[in-house]
Amino acid sequence: MTQVAPPEAEQNLMEISMGPQHPSTHGVFRMDVRLDGERVMRLKPVFGYLHRNHEKIAETASYLAAIPYTDRLDYLCSMTNNWGYALAVEKLAGLTVPERAEYIRVIVGELTRLQNHAGMVGFLLQDMGASGTPLMYAFRERERVLDLFESLSGARMMCNYMRFGGVRVDCSAEWLGQAAKLVAGFGGFLDEFEQLLTGNEILMARTQGVGVLPRELAINAGVTGPGLRASGVNYDVRKVDRYGIYERFPFRVPLGEHGDVFDRYMMRVLEMRETLKILEEALRDIPSGPIMDPKARLRGLRPKVGEAYGRIESPKGELGFYLISDGTPNPYRYRVRPPSLINLTVLEDMCLGQNIADVVVILGSIDIVMGEVDR
Amino acid sequence: MTLNEIRARLQAAIPGCQVDLVVNGSPSAHNSLLIDRQHGLEAARVLRGLELDYCSNVTAVDWPERVQTDKIKTKQVFDGVEKEIEQTVKTTIPGCLEVVYHLFSMAKKEGPVVVRMRTGNRTDDVTLPSLTPVWRSAEFQEREAFDLYGIVFDGHPDLRRILMWEGFTDYPMRKDYVPPPDDDLEILGER
Numbered sequence: 001m002t003q004v005a006p007p008e009a010e011q012n013l014m015e016i017s018m019g020p021q022h023p024s025t026h027g028v029f030r031m032d033v034r035l036d037g038e039r040v041m042r043l044k045p046v047f048g049y050l051h052r053n054h055e056k057i058a059e060t061a062s063y064l065a066a067i068p069y070t071d072r073l074d075y076l077c078s079m080t081n082n083w084g085y086a087l088a089v090e091k092l093a094g095l096t097v098p099e100r101a102e103y104i105r106v107i108v109g110e111l112t113r114l115q116n117h118a119g120m121v122g123f124l125l126q127d128m129g130a131s132g133t134p135l136m137y138a139f140r141e142r143e144r145v146l147d148l149f150e151s152l153s154g155a156r157m158m159c160n161y162m163r164f165g166g167v168r169v170d171c172s173a174e175w176l177g178q179a180a181k182l183v184a185g186f187g188g189f190l191d192e193f194e195q196l197l198t199g200n201e202i203l204m205a206r207t208q209g210v211g212v213l214p215r216e217l218a219i220n221a222g223v224t225g226p227g228l229r230a231s232g233v234n235y236d237v238r239k240v241d242r243y244g245i246y247e248r249f250p251f252r253v254p255l256g257e258h259g260d261v262f263d264r265y266m267m268r269v270l271e272m273r274e275t276l277k278i279l280e281e282a283l284r285d286i287p288s289g290p291i292m293d294p295k296a297r298l299r300g301l302r303p304k305v306g307e308a309y310g311r312i313e314s315p316k317g318e319l320g321f322y323l324i325s326d327g328t329p330n331p332y333r334y335r336v337r338p339p340s341l342i343n344l345t346v347l348e349d350m351c352l353g354q355n356i357a358d359v360v361v362i363l364g365s366i367d368i369v370m371g372e373v374d375r
Numbered sequence: 376m377t378l379n380e381i382r383a384r385l386q387a388a389i390p391g392c393q394v395d396l397v398v399n400g401s402p403s404a405h406n407s408l409l410i411d412r413q414h415g416l417e418a419a420r421v422l423r424g425l426e427l428d429y430c431s432n433v434t435a436v437d438w439p440e441r442v443q444t445d446k447i448k449t450k451q452v453f454d455g456v457e458k459e460i461e462q463t464v465k466t467t468i469p470g471c472l473e474v475v476y477h478l479f480s481m482a483k484k485e486g487p488v489v490v491r492m493r494t495g496n497r498t499d500d501v502t503l504p505s506l507t508p509v510w511r512s513a514e515f516q517e518r519e520a521f522d523l524y525g526i527v528f529d530g531h532p533d534l535r536r537i538l539m540w541e542g543f544t545d546y547p548m549r550k551d552y553v554p555p556p557d558d559d560l561e562i563l564g565e566r
Contacts, residue, residue: 048538053523053547094402219428219481222512233481235429240484306401309432309477309487320432322475325401337432337477345514374538 013041016356020049024127024360027370031347031359038356043348047341050374058334063089063164063301066334071158073336074372076119079112079149080314082162087243088310088321089164093303095296101166102245103286107179108149108161109312110275110282114186115145116315117226117268117275118193120367124265125197127364128206134197141189144182151175165296176283183279190272198269207262211350211362214259221345225317226267227366230256237313248285249278264365302329316340316367336375340368378406381425381488388421389414397491407475407489415492415504416530422478423509427488430510432477435520437549439497440470470497472526476506476513494526497549505531523548 019030028049034042054073058066070085071078083105090097097105122138146156152171153159161168197203213223218231228235236253238246254270256263303325311320317339324333343366351359382394385408392414397407410418445464450457472494479486494501505528507513517528518537525546528534536543545552 048536048540051538056548091403092401217511220511221514222430222510224431235481235484304401306399306403307405308401308403309405309489311431318431320477322432322434322477324436333434333436335432335434337434341515342512345511 012036018359019046024363025370026123026364026368029368029370029373031363033356033359035356040351040354040356040359043351043359045344045347047374050370052375054375055334055336059331062299062329063303063331064298066331067163068158068160070336071160072371073338073375074314074316074319074340074369075157076369077112077116077315078157078159079108079161080312080319082159083109084310084312084314084319085321086162086164087312088308088323089301089303091310092306092308092323092325093164093296093301095165095293097166097244097293098290099245099287100170100289101291103282104167104171104291105162105244106246106249106282107171107279107286108152108159110279111145111148111179111182113275113315114272114279115142116367117272118142120315120364121193121197121265121268124261124361124364125203127360128203130202134193137189137193137196141186148175148179148182151178163292163296163298164301165293165298166291170291176286179279180283183276183283186276187273190269190276194269198266203265204262206358206361207265207365208260209258210261210354210358211365212258212260213346213350217346217349218259221349222342223317223346224339224343225313225315225367226271227264227317227343229253230263230267231259232256237311237318241311243310243312249281251275251278261361261365300329302327307333311337314339316369316372317343336372338372338375340366340370340372344368344373376425376485378408378488381422382408384425385410385418385421389417392418394418405487405489407491409491409493412492412494412503416506416508418490419504419506419509422488422490426480426482427478427486429479429481429486430476430506430512431479431487432475433506433513433516433520434475435524435526435548436473436475437497437524438468438471438473439550441468442466443468471495472497472501472524474503474517474520474526501525502527502529504529505534507531522546525549 013034013036016033018033019025020028030046032044070081073081118138118141122135125134149159150156153161213231215231218228232255251274254267305327307324309322311318319339320337322335323331326332350362385394393411395409397409399406443466447462447464449460451460474492476490478488492503505517517531520526521534522536522539
């Protein structure tokens with residue numbers, strides 16, 4: 001092999017491989033970084049360490065059998081993964097969801113958002129060097145949500161709970177009471193959390209003006225979720241598509257002004273507060289009734305030939321499922337639109353010219369899970 | 376804006392651009408537009424001008440060559456008596472690789488508009504225009520379609536394998552992919 005000399009401008013750059021076992025990458029993820037001193041001049045993300053071809057597995061299994069695999073995409077938010085997939089199959093097969101099941105979906109989906117955002121803020125602060133305290137506070141609350149998931153579905157993280165046409169098991173009045181108790185106490189935790197963090201000088205110094213994502217670039221690069229709204233774009237799939245019964249809940253969509261890491265942090269905190277409003281209403285208004293569409297055939301579902309794209313606002317952004325049916329019991333094409341992967345498109349743009357230590361913070365503010373990035 | 380209006384706009388803006396409506400039989404009723412690949416990039420620019428500013432999902436579909444069997448009933452007259460004869464007609468539908476783009480409008484909160492493009496075949500004519508110059512969100516997703524399906528995107532800024540390792544030669548998401556035995560995979564990984 002002939003050695004090609006790098007261009008003169010790059011000759012004095014230091015190449016660093018961050019990952020795949022770097023603690024800040026939250027899984028096996030690598031960034032090829034070129035540094036001039038401590039300034040980032042180039043950054044190329046490298047994926048695939050957790051690739052297991054989820055899509056191929058789902059294409060060889062029945063529609064029902066794919067649900068447990070979706071748990072393992074974004075393994076912190078199995079409930080919303082189930083929901084996105086169930087929504088796509090419902091569109092494909094023309095199924096409806098009973099009222100009570102819709103309410104349960106909103107409740108568990110929003111609880112998922114709470115625990116994801118709390119955990120994400122904790123990890124972000126951990127990456128900034130606030131060892132322990134914020135993460136432990138966040139995980140204390142997350143554990144309470146996981147306890148609820150465990151008593152409802154039997155599993156803390158791999159819930160495998162939703163089905164196309166409804167949900168798997170009904171929740172008891174006692175469970176709803178416990179959930180209401182958690183929601184009532186969560187505001188206090190947020191106050192405490194914000195008192196500790198939002199006004200903190202170190203947090204502000206490390207995050208304000210760091211990793212700025214301009215509005216136009218955010219739209220063009222398909223960034224979704226809190227990262228998009230931190231750049232000031234009012235786009236929340238819950239408001240745009242009004243899937244499920246979201247049009248019944250009056251909640252606001254928080255928007256950022258600067259699009260920096262601090263705004264992305266604030267988006268999470270403010271969204272958790274809006275989520276609490278949704279949860280309070282949903283827990284108050286949930287009706288009794290069936291939890292499954294009687295027409296939904298879980299085993300041996302054979303949708304008509306055609307295709308459908310279903311998407312939801314998962315805690316990380318727009319999670320979409322694209323399905324093509326050829327009339328057989330397993331999907332001809334099964335595609336996951338992973339928000340974590342597509343939000344990484346702009347990682348290099350946000351990091352260029354920044355300090356190497358800020359790369360860790362910027363990556364933390366995107367909120368990725370490698371199970372979903374690599375699939 | 377309906378799909379037919381979009382189709383008319385595309386045909387008016389780009390002379391010679393062939394746009395076909397692909398009907399979707401499922402209850403979701405998301406029909407799509409099949410655009411010929413020679414005018415793919417120009418068509419994308421026109422679509423972007425129609426405030427479809429957000430390209431959400433980019434993916435590929437493999438359609439191997441298949442034989443479609445149709446039963447056609449014809450009426451023929453034998454000895455003055457009309458009889459119905461059933462004939463079986465076999466047509467070979469050539470294989471192709473297809474990319475699907477799901478476009479939305481963040482400005483107008485509309486969508487999805489589904490756009491597709493098809494390659495000539497599955498072996499040596501697999502080039503399609505990259506739409507990454509129009510929508511950055513296609514960058515990683517087109518790389519994935521290249522990696523797993525073997526579609527070559529002309530004009531992509533950085534077309535490399537994304538999930539499989541460099542040096543891997545096959546395309547795992549194709550319908551006729553046969554995985555090598557486990558020990559072979561280990562050897563491939565060490566190379």
